[in-house]
Amino acid sequence: MSMSDTRVEAIGEPATPSKAFDVAELARYFVVSVAALLLDFVVFMSGLHFGAHYLFATTAGIFVGVLITYYGSIFWVFPARRLQHVPTGEFSVFIAVGLVGWLVSCGIMSLLVPTGILAPMFAKGVAAAGSFFCNYGLRKILLFKGK
Structure with missing residues (x-):
């Protein structure tokens, strides 16, 4: 195994379009x-x-x-991890992304419920979808490599 096989990629290293989705x-x-x-x-x-x-x-x-x-x-x-050799760092970033997703969810709820656009039950569904895609995208970019 060469040194390049074991290196940890930089967080946020851009994915090529074929690897992005x-x-x-x-x-x-x-x-x-x-x-x-x-x-x-x-x-x-x-x-x-x-x-x-x-x-x-x-x-x-x-x-x-x-x-x-x-x-x-x-x-x-995810088949490959950027920080697999730094598990506490990886888990910390994973948690931090979850907190960002939680903020997205709260933001969506705060926009939809008080304004009367959607009832809380339906707004929660929109917020969950927003949080899901936020978490997936950020975790994919920050923690996991493309194929």
């Missing part, structure tokens, strides 16, 4: 995201059922969802 990869990311959302909800509802405070249940659910998404992403969704 992969429908199968996006579909796998969607499956992982849905699985994470379902497990998040199960943990949340279980926490409530057993008497946990709703904020603790929410946090526990999100934590499980993030772990599912992270491990699904590194083992199934």
